[in-house]
Amino acid sequence: MNILGISSNYHDSSAAIIVDGKVVASSAEERFTLQKHDPSFPEKSISFCLAKAGIKKHEIDLVVYHEDPHVKLSRTLSSAFKNFPKSLFTFIKSATEASTSTFWLKYEIAKHLGIDSKKIKFVPHHLSHSAHAFLTSGFDEAAVVTIDAVGEWTASCIFHGKKTASGFEIEPVELFPFPNSLGLVYSAFTAYLGFKVNDGECSTMALAAFGKPLYVDQMRKIIQVINEDVQIDLSYFDFTTDDKLPFNEKFFSVFKTARGVKEKYTFDCMNDDCLTVSESEQYYADIACSLQQVLEESILVIMKKAKRMTGSENLCYAGGVALNCVANSRILEENIFKKVYIPADPGDGGGAMGAALAGMLMHDCKKGEQISPYLGQKYEVESYLELIKNLDPSEWYRFSKINTKKLRKDQIEVTSYSTQEEFLNAVADLIANNQVVGFLNGRFENGPRALGNRSILCRADNIELAQHMSKMIKQRAGFRPYACAMTEDYADLCLETRYDGNLNKLMQASFKVKPDYVKHLRAGLHIDHTTRAQVVSESDNETFFNLLKKIGQKTGHEVLINTSFNEQGFPIVASPVEAMIMFSRTNLRYVAMGNVIVSKREKDV
Amino acid sequence: MKLKPTHFFIKFITPLIWKLFPQRKINAITRFSMIEKDSAVQLLECIRFTKDPKIQADLFQHVLEEFNHADLFESLAMSYSDKHLNLSIPSRENVITDTTTMEDFLKFYAYVHTGESDVNEDFELYAHASDDQLLRKIFLRVAMDETRHTVGTDKILVDLCDGNTRKARQLEIYSKIRRQYKMYTIAMKNIGQVVFNFYMAVLYFLIGPFVFQTARKQFRWNKREHLQFMQDQIAEAKNKI
Ligand SMILES: [Fe+2]
Ligand SMILES: [Fe+2]
Ligand SMILES: [Fe+2]
Numbered sequence: 001m002n003i004l005g006i007s008s009n010y011h012d013s014s015a016a017i018i019v020d021g022k023v024v025a026s027s028a029e030e031r032f033t034l035q036k037h038d039p040s041f042p043e044k045s046i047s048f049c050l051a052k053a054g055i056k057k058h059e060i061d062l063v064v065y066h067e068d069p070h071v072k073l074s075r076t077l078s079s080a081f082k083n084f085p086k087s088l089f090t091f092i093k094s095a096t097e098a099s100t101s102t103f104w105l106k107y108e109i110a111k112h113l114g115i116d117s118k119k120i121k122f123v124p125h126h127l128s129h130s131a132h133a134f135l136t137s138g139f140d141e142a143a144v145v146t147i148d149a150v151g152e153w154t155a156s157c158i159f160h161g162k163k164t165a166s167g168f169e170i171e172p173v174e175l176f177p178f179p180n181s182l183g184l185v186y187s188a189f190t191a192y193l194g195f196k197v198n199d200g201e202c203s204t205m206a207l208a209a210f211g212k213p214l215y216v217d218q219m220r221k222i223i224q225v226i227n228e229d230v231q232i233d234l235s236y237f238d239f240t241t242d243d244k245l246p247f248n249e250k251f252f253s254v255f256k257t258a259r260g261v262k263e264k265y266t267f268d269c270m271n272d273d274c275l276t277v278s279e280s281e282q283y284y285a286d287i288a289c290s291l292q293q294v295l296e297e298s299i300l301v302i303m304k305k306a307k308r309m310t311g312s313e314n315l316c317y318a319g320g321v322a323l324n325c326v327a328n329s330r331i332l333e334e335n336i337f338k339k340v341y342i343p344a345d346p347g348d349g350g351g352a353m354g355a356a357l358a359g360m361l362m363h364d365c366k367k368g369e370q371i372s373p374y375l376g377q378k379y380e381v382e383s384y385l386e387l388i389k390n391l392d393p394s395e396w397y398r399f400s401k402i403n404t405k406k407l408r409k410d411q412i413e414v415t416s417y418s419t420q421e422e423f424l425n426a427v428a429d430l431i432a433n434n435q436v437v438g439f440l441n442g443r444f445e446n447g448p449r450a451l452g453n454r455s456i457l458c459r460a461d462n463i464e465l466a467q468h469m470s471k472m473i474k475q476r477a478g479f480r481p482y483a484c485a486m487t488e489d490y491a492d493l494c495l496e497t498r499y500d501g502n503l504n505k506l507m508q509a510s511f512k513v514k515p516d517y518v519k520h521l522r523a524g525l526h527i528d529h530t531t532r533a534q535v536v537s538e539s540d541n542e543t544f545f546n547l548l549k550k551i552g553q554k555t556g557h558e559v560l561i562n563t564s565f566n567e568q569g570f571p572i573v574a575s576p577v578e579a580m581i582m583f584s585r586t587n588l589r590y591v592a593m594g595n596v597i598v599s600k601r602e603k604d605v
Numbered sequence: 606m607k608l609k610p611t612h613f614f615i616k617f618i619t620p621l622i623w624k625l626f627p628q629r630k631i632n633a634i635t636r637f638s639m640i641e642k643d644s645a646v647q648l649l650e651c652i653r654f655t656k657d658p659k660i661q662a663d664l665f666q667h668v669l670e671e672f673n674h675a676d677l678f679e680s681l682a683m684s685y686s687d688k689h690l691n692l693s694i695p696s697r698e699n700v701i702t703d704t705t706t707m708e709d710f711l712k713f714y715a716y717v718h719t720g721e722s723d724v725n726e727d728f729e730l731y732a733h734a735s736d737d738q739l740l741r742k743i744f745l746r747v748a749m750d751e752t753r754h755t756v757g758t759d760k761i762l763v764d765l766c767d768g769n770t771r772k773a774r775q776l777e778i779y780s781k782i783r784r785q786y787k788m789y790t791i792a793m794k795n796i797g798q799v800v801f802n803f804y805m806a807v808l809y810f811l812i813g814p815f816v817f818q819t820a821r822k823q824f825r826w827n828k829r830e831h832l833q834f835m836q837d838q839i840a841e842a843k844n845k846i
Binding site for chain 1: 658798808820821823835843
């Protein structure tokens with residue numbers, strides 16, 4: 001049976017395909033359209049999924065959409081009329097969406113795919129998330145928690161996932177209705193702190209490490225925990241307009257004015273001594289810290305409730321809030337569950353896979369096995385080599401946002417290696433010699449984290465190099481930490497605590513590093529000396545594991561900074577062409593892919 | 606340059622609108638940034654379509670320039686704005702798909718080519734729609750690039766047509782008609798949206814007084830009611846599947 005999952009129309013549109021119970025391919029649309037968080041219909045992802053599965057459109061048996069758009073419409077219209085007569089513009093927005101999308105969605109999808117609209121089904125958004133988390137966890141039984149901004153009428157939900165005689169089953173046991181949404185409040189504060197909503201949430205989390213929890217009391221008045229229940233005090237918010245921040249006078253009588261979007265934060269996560277910033281900047285960091293603390297408290301309340309209601313020792317967790325790796329670490333530290341699993345893409349980018357799995361669950365679900373995060377497209381590098389050899393870099397310096405050097409054609413070198421062993425040796429040599437290398441290998445990852453297949457890599461002990469990378473390659477704010485990838489053996493040596501589950505495989509939690517190892521990993525650590533570790537075993541990703549081993553041989557430490565292969569404002573690269581675009585627009589000097597290293601010889605200029 | 610109706614608008618109406626409504630200026634420049642980025646992405650698709658590495662390399666260069674234009678417009682819009690820009694393209698037209706034939710591809714490329722000459726004239730006029738020196742500089746710089754692109758894309762188009770200039774010209778005329786039609790549909794859609802908004806505003810005030818209580822009641826549902834609703838939703842979905 002062929003089941004296609006689709007998620008679209010909000011942010012991070014995606015597609016995934018299941019063939020006879022196995023997830024064969026999955027991708028976010030942004031990887032093919034270069035538009036970060038692309039919300040448009042995932043036409044290209046669908047094409048990729050079908051091609052990878054080797055099936056034609058008419059061979060699709062079932063299409064499952066990640067939410068029920070009609071129920072969602074009932075919420076948006078109710079929200080509009082609830083605020084009558086102050087909500088004309090929200091009403092018109094919902095009505096426009098209804099008339100251009102919601103009412104026709106089934107037929108639109110059917111038209112795109114050229115199939116009968118009867119094959120298209122909608123499932124509740126939180127069921128998509130929970131099916132994604134549970135059916136890819138490998139657990140036979142688990143508490144399944146989804147914490148999101150909003151899906152139809154639900155903000156967060158607790159399910160109980162079980163294996164039964166006939167397959168698997170996921171039952172909702174508790175629900176936290178909209179607008180009591182931790183995700184929405186976190187996003188609202190993200191905007192308040194000057195970051196972009198649905199993109200800058202990771203910046204809010206990073207900023208929190210520089211603050212003190214001075215405003216938790218005020219924050220607890222907004223996010224209230226009453227008898228195992230999380231409630232939001234809406235009297236601080238004004239959601240009637242899209243034009244300004246969703247806060248009202250009551251909010252601003254407690255908190256200062258919002259941080260301007262152009263005001264930069266000067267905190268530096270790599271500098272232990274530089275903690276003095278302006279009073280105003282510190283204020284916003286304290287707000288972020290207080291928010292993070294209250295978010296964690298609330299999440300723990302939900303998790304403990306999930307444990308009590310299901311009696312399970314296992315947790316599967318998804319929804320946009322599950323991307324908050326600092327809060328995820330708290331879940332581990334509290335030891336509420338023995339094993340914790342979060343999929344590679346717990347947000348809406350994983351919505352399509354969740355929808356397809358929910359379809360499988362409802363149809364005839366016999367399987368529930370752990371899946372690889374490398375379900376994207378693979379590219380044959382050889383077919384791009386002629387293009388690369390024909391590139392003329394003499395004008396590239398003109399097209400860059402940052403200062404890049406003027407190059408001659410002969411300053412681009414393409415070196416091919418006959419074996420992967422030699423290739424990885426050369427890459428490891430470059431990295432050991434303090435170079436930053438873009439690394440493209442096999443199928444691309446699902447989710448927002450690069451896990452060694454679309455990564456930019458460099459030594460973890462060279463702070464200057466990492467700072468150069470932030471400024472001249474990634475164009476990334478100094479307060480945002482990098483992550484470290486390491487082998488399992490090295491993780492045993494350098495991490496304070498090791499936990500069961502997959503969180504350390506997919507960079508889903510941050511871990512404290514032992515004081516003796518701080519200097520070897522400092523460039524990949526946050527200001528509190530934690531790292532969003534990716535612990536790699538040979539079975540997870542053989543090529544990347546071998547590279548880490550070689551790094552170990554050359555530097556004595558099987559660890560690297562692993563950051564996503566993308567430029568600020570762009571999604572992670574998919575193909576060698578996009579890798580070359582980043583190569584030409586930034587100061588990235590080496591791209592290693594498919595036994596080939598493309599380099600800029602800049603020294604002779 | 607002949608003064609087309611759109612040129613008249615940009616020359617005489619746009620400066621006024623931009624002065625009176627600065628947000629309109631930001632929106633317009635943001636839109637240019639999105640259009641430039643979109644053309645970069647479409648050209649990237651062309652790279653995948655052709656097999657000739659020389660043409661691919663030319664297209665690559667073109668992609669970089671379009672991304673650069675997108676960057677320039679984005680930073681210009683941001684310099685006027687105190688909010689983050691909304692840079693998402695709501696409905697992208699996927700021109701190159703897996704069923705695209707060489708003939709479709711040529712039509713698309715001709716469309717790109719005519720687009721280059723259209724925008725270079727527009728951007729030159731926009732450069733004078735404001736007194737701001739930075740704005741003028743950026744629009745003129747982009748217009749200059751677009752003029753050069755017109756020559757470049759013309760050459761690639763002829764190359765793609767295996768040197769058949771007659772065919773290239775025919776494709777050009779065809780795509781000019783397509784462009785006019787597209788502009789017509791966009792204008793109609795905008796007019797349609799205004800009419801729709803008007804009807805919806807009337808509807809809002811007509812039914813609002815009767816339904817707002819019901820809407821508020823739904824927000825007072827307790828958790829049990831919500832949970833029941835979700836269970837019913839799941840049962841219904843299961844039934845249908
Ligand atoms: Fe979601
Ligand atoms: Fe352009
Ligand atoms: Fe152009």
